[in-house]
Amino acid sequence: xxxxxxxxxxxxxxxxxxxxxxxxxxxxxxxxxxxxxxxxxxxxxxxxxxxxxxxxxxxxxxxxxxxxxxxxxxxxxxxxxxxxxxxxxxxxxxxxxxxxxxxxxxxxxxxxxxxxxxxxxxxxxxxxxxxxxxxxxxxxxxxxxxxxxxxxxxxxxxxxxxxxxxxxxxxxxxxxxxxxxxxxxxxxxxxxxxxxxxxxxxxxxxxxxxxxxxxxxxxxxxxxxxxxxxxxxxxxxxxxxxxxxxxxxxxxxxxxxxxxxxxxxxxxxxxxxxxxxxxxxxxxx
Amino acid sequence: xxxxxxxxxxxxxxxxxxxxxxxxxxxxxxxxxxxxxxxxxxxxxxxxxxxxxxxxxxxxxxxxxxxxxxxxxxxxxxxxxxxxxxxxxxxxxxxxxxxxxxxxxxxxxxxxxxxxxxxxxxxxxxxxxxxxxxxxxxxxxxxxxxxxxxxxxxxxxxxxxxxxxxxxxxxxxxxxxxxxxxxxxxxxxxxxxxxxxxxxxxxxxxxxxxxxxxxxxxxxxxxxxxxxxxxxxxxxxxxxxxxxxxxxxxxxxxxxxxxxxxxxxxxxxxxxxxxxxxxxxxxxxxxxxxxxxxxxxxxxxxxxxxxxxxxxxxxxxxxxxxxxxxxxxxxxxxxxxxxxxxxxxxxxxxxxxxxxxxxxxxxxxxxxxxxxxxxxxxxxxxxxxxxxxxxxxxxxxxxxxxxxxxxxxxxxxxxxxxxxxxxxxxxxxxxxxxxxxxxxxxxxxxxxxxxxxxxxxxxxxxxxxxxxxxxxxxxxxxxxxxxxxxxxxxxxxxxxxxxxxxxxxxxxxxxxxxxxxxxxxxxxxxxxxxxxxxxxxxxxxxxxxxxxxxxxxxxxxxxxxxxxxxxxxxxxxxxxxxxxxxxxxxxxxxxxxxxxxxxxxxxxxxxxxxxxxxxxxxxxxxxxxxxxxxxxxxxxxxxxxxxxx
Numbered sequence: 024x025x026x027x028x029x030x031x032x033x034x035x036x037x038x039x040x041x042x043x044x045x046x047x048x049x050x051x052x053x054x055x056x057x058x059x060x061x062x063x064x065x066x067x068x069x070x071x072x073x074x075x076x077x078x079x080x081x082x083x084x085x086x087x088x089x090x091x092x093x094x095x096x097x098x099x100x101x102x103x104x105x106x107x108x109x110x111x112x113x114x115x116x117x118x119x120x121x122x123x124x125x126x127x128x129x130x131x132x133x134x135x136x137x138x139x140x141x142x143x144x145x146x147x148x149x150x151x152x153x154x155x156x157x158x159x160x161x162x163x164x165x166x167x168x169x170x171x172x173x174x175x176x177x178x179x180x181x182x183x184x185x186x187x188x189x190x191x192x193x194x195x196x197x198x199x200x201x202x203x204x205x206x207x208x209x210x211x212x213x214x215x216x217x218x219x220x221x222x223x224x225x226x227x228x229x230x231x232x233x234x235x236x237x238x239x240x241x242x243x244x245x246x247x248x249x250x251x252x253x254x255x256x257x258x259x260x261x262x263x264x265x266x267x268x269x270x271x272x273x274x275x276x277x278x279x280x281x282x283x284x285x286x287x288x289x290x291x292x293x294x295x296x297x298x299x300x301x302x303x304x305x306x307x308x
Numbered sequence: 309x310x311x312x313x314x315x316x317x318x319x320x321x322x323x324x325x326x327x328x329x330x331x332x333x334x335x336x337x338x339x340x341x342x343x344x345x346x347x348x349x350x351x352x353x354x355x356x357x358x359x360x361x362x363x364x365x366x367x368x369x370x371x372x373x374x375x376x377x378x379x380x381x382x383x384x385x386x387x388x389x390x391x392x393x394x395x396x397x398x399x400x401x402x403x404x405x406x407x408x409x410x411x412x413x414x415x416x417x418x419x420x421x422x423x424x425x426x427x428x429x430x431x432x433x434x435x436x437x438x439x440x441x442x443x444x445x446x447x448x449x450x451x452x453x454x455x456x457x458x459x460x461x462x463x464x465x466x467x468x469x470x471x472x473x474x475x476x477x478x479x480x481x482x483x484x485x486x487x488x489x490x491x492x493x494x495x496x497x498x499x500x501x502x503x504x505x506x507x508x509x510x511x512x513x514x515x516x517x518x519x520x521x522x523x524x525x526x527x528x529x530x531x532x533x534x535x536x537x538x539x540x541x542x543x544x545x546x547x548x549x550x551x552x553x554x555x556x557x558x559x560x561x562x563x564x565x566x567x568x569x570x571x572x573x574x575x576x577x578x579x580x581x582x583x584x585x586x587x588x589x590x591x592x593x594x595x596x597x598x599x600x601x602x603x604x605x606x607x608x609x610x611x612x613x614x615x616x617x618x619x620x621x622x623x624x625x626x627x628x629x630x631x632x633x634x635x636x637x638x639x640x641x642x643x644x645x646x647x648x649x650x651x652x653x654x655x656x657x658x659x660x661x662x663x664x665x666x667x668x669x670x671x672x673x674x675x676x677x678x679x680x681x682x683x684x685x686x687x688x689x690x691x692x693x694x695x696x697x698x699x700x701x702x703x704x705x706x707x708x709x710x711x712x713x714x715x716x717x718x719x720x721x722x723x724x725x726x727x728x729x730x731x732x733x734x735x736x737x738x739x740x741x742x743x744x745x746x747x748x749x750x751x752x753x754x755x756x757x758x759x760x761x762x763x764x765x766x767x768x769x770x771x772x773x774x775x776x777x778x779x780x781x782x783x784x785x786x787x788x789x790x791x792x793x794x795x796x797x798x799x800x801x802x803x804x805x806x807x808x809x810x811x812x813x814x815x816x817x818x819x820x821x822x823x824x825x826x827x828x829x830x831x832x833x834x835x836x837x838x839x840x841x842x843x844x845x846x847x848x849x850x851x852x853x854x855x856x857x858x859x860x861x862x863x864x865x866x867x868x869x870x871x872x873x874x875x876x877x878x879x880x881x882x883x884x885x886x887x888x889x890x891x892x893x894x895x896x897x898x899x900x901x902x903x904x905x906x907x908x909x910x911x912x913x914x915x916x917x918x919x920x921x922x923x924x925x926x927x928x929x930x931x932x933x934x935x936x937x938x939x940x941x942x943x944x945x946x947x948x949x950x951x952x953x
Binding site for chain 1: 667731732733734737740741744745843904906911918919920921922923924925926928936937938940941944945953
């Protein structure tokens with residue numbers, strides 16, 4: 024099947040609605056985290072004007088002095104980041120439970136349909152996520168090994184030409200591993216919903232499917248990386264105006280647009296993954 | 309007398325001739341004569357004539373060195389003190405390695421290390437026909453380490469009398485270590501520093517000031533003239549202290565490079581077959597010669613050429629305008645290949661090692677920083693000499709001050725040491741970070757070897773002093789302050805200065821107005837913290853007026869400082885708090901209550917360790933904090949959003 028046609032099929036209003044669902048949660052979490060960060064700074068700075076003088080002192084020095092004089096605030100900030108990261112991951116599992124389910128069942132993409140699908144499938148998806156932690160960890164092992172081999176080689180041969188070559192190799196391998204581990208996670212979730220058997224089964228089948236469809240999956244994700252890369256460059260150009268407060272608001276709004284488009288692109292990829300599994304997976308059963 | 313002089317000349321001539329023959333087997337008589345003339349002529353400085361051949365495959369170097377040295381004190385000298393710094397790399401029990409172990413180098417790494425050393429095969433005083441090879445004693449005045457062999461004393465049969473000149477001839481052999489720090493060989497890349505037998509500084513009291521080699525960068529040497537000939541395999545490219553006189557091919561396998569430089573404290577050189585040599589000339593004000601900027605780029609760093617050239621030219625121009633014109637004909641920047649990176653970031657007369665890694669983002673200006681720091685040292689260490697072992701603040705602190713000044717000016721548009729989308733950092737901010745976290749805080753006038761760790765050294769000697777100087781510049785005014793440094797530099801150039809001289813000149817120049825500065829922050833372990841302690845405003849009955857009260861405190865140190873009290877409506881009350889007292893209370897009535905109070909409103913005093921307590925608002929309004937939170941939240945959300953779905 025033509026991969027471009029598959030990608031093209033994803034450009035629908037329905038995909039935008041699904042992306043908006045994910046974006047909504049992102050916004051919600053953003054407000055919570057902004058408040059958490061605000062509390063950290065507010066407690067530490069107290070009645071000091073240091074933040075007002077940030078133009079004079081610089082961001083680095085302002086933060087340095089706050090954290091240096093109130094070391095607890097740094098611990099608090101790190102704790103917020105840590106717990107928030109977990110909350111974010113759980114939310115991600117929750118959202119994907121709704122989106123994947125609605126896409127599979129080809130239901131109408133309304134907020135309440137998605138919400139109820141998220142609630143219904145959350146624990147199934149949580150188990151799939153937990154088993155896929157192994158998948159993510161396994162993807163890191165070859166990377167760590169390669170870095171180790173590189174340093175050992177460099178120390179022994181003292182050949183700096185290896186440095187550039189290694190970085191290219193490392194980047195390519197890292198991208199391939201990333202694609203495969205994400206694809207395995209996606210297919211584990213799809214198969215979990217589609218088949219209804221336990222999460223070990225869906226994980227195993229996910230791995231099998233990904234390695235049977237390596238080429239198509241790599242093409243799908245190549246599209247994703249290129250499009251998000253272009254998006255990021257455009258976004259970065261706009262970020263340079265974020266000096267004053269209005270600029271910050273502008274960039275904040277722009278950023279929300281950026282996140283929305285990124286979700287939209289990911290929905291297109293998931294849609295493509297559904298298309299790919301529809302024929303070979305049903306045939307193989 | 310004349311006969312004796314001519315006999316001496318002939319003797320030296322013969323010695324050099326034979327030494328040259330032994331080493332490179334192909335010397336011309338005219339060259340030996342030139343060497344002799346070089347050695348005998350010029351001013352009454354110590355002169356080094358060094359003739360070496362290096363064997364990179366064996367990691368060895370053989371050399372013959374002749375030092376012309378004059379006793380310029382009023383007392384007899386009964387022994388000669390030489391530094392054999394290369395022995396620091398020959399034994400894990402050396403002071404250098406012991407201090408290095410502080411820096412968490414694992415024993416395992418040392419086991420793999422190819423050690424180096426220097427062996428004196430023969431040493432004699434040729435104009436007295438006195439062989440002193442066996443009469444040596446290793447001394448460890450700094451740490452009493454009996455295993456350290458970097459500082460050696462040769463007992464003389466008869467003293468060197470005041471005004472008397474001796475010619476010391478030393479035949480030596482180096483075993484070149486791995487580049488672990490500063491010097492050595494890594495693959496085909498070689499950087500040789502601290503490599504030749506070097507005579508120590510004789511104090512005016514007739515006492516030798518000889519130190520061992522330590523882990524921290526420190527140096528103390530006489531201003532001398534160097535003439536060095538290096539015989540090396542033909543495929544090598546070489547860069548060294550001073551100007552290259554020749555680089556002739558000796559035969560199809562060997563090449564001889566000849567370098568000369570007067571009035572410098574050391575001689576270092578680099579060799580690597582894959583160097584790309586780039587030369588550009590610059591004419592600086594007051595010099596009747598061009599200075600050659602020589603880049604020796606690692607062949608994979610061709611793209612760094614413009615970055616290096618631009619920053620070197622900018623720095624030299626900066627010094628020309630603000631201190632003095634660079635006084636030498638060459639300035640060589642060595643860009644080490646990756647395997648030689650441990651030699652990066654060090655400075656020797658007219659040559660410095662930079663650091664460039666393609667992998668690092670262009671937003672990080674570390675390469676420029678290393679070059680600027682190195683060029684600053686060409687002045688503060690290279691020309692204004694000091695005992696870097698005992699008073700490292702004098703070269704490091706002042707060099708870092710100039711580094712910060714140049715970094716700010718050079719990156720005026722892009723601004724910074726680090727400039728990325730998310731964070732911008734100035735050079736001075738990094739220095740301040742090293743200072744405000746100091747524990748324990750020490751005097752900046754502190755021995756370079758008696759330290760806890762690298763952070764302690766950098767924080768106390770580099771950062772604290774450079775921030776002190778920047779703070780003084782800010783309150784005194786740039787023109788006046790730089791004017792002093794210009795005057796002072798001119799006065800002490802090509803000589804050694806010390807804390808006493810610096811302080812007394814500073815106090816004289818400014819009529820003692822700032823004599824508290826160096827006493828406190830260099831001479832003692834004080835830091836500075838001035839704060840707003842409290843801000844109060846109370847409405848007085850029905851008068852419509854407020855009784856305003858602001859208390860300022862000095863938590864640590866003394867620095868005359870501007871204070872500012874801003875009232876609601878924008879009215880500002882300015883004060884200058886000069887009196888040396890712990891606290892100051894200001895009470896006044898006004899129709900407006902206080903909005904906030906601030907210490908040092910123009911942020912001139914970078915030495916203040918706590919900027920949070922420098923201001924206090926009457927009523928908490930945290931609009932800016934909200935912005936800050938949004939900014940941080942935004943970065944964090946950006947990272948996490950990558951994982952969602």
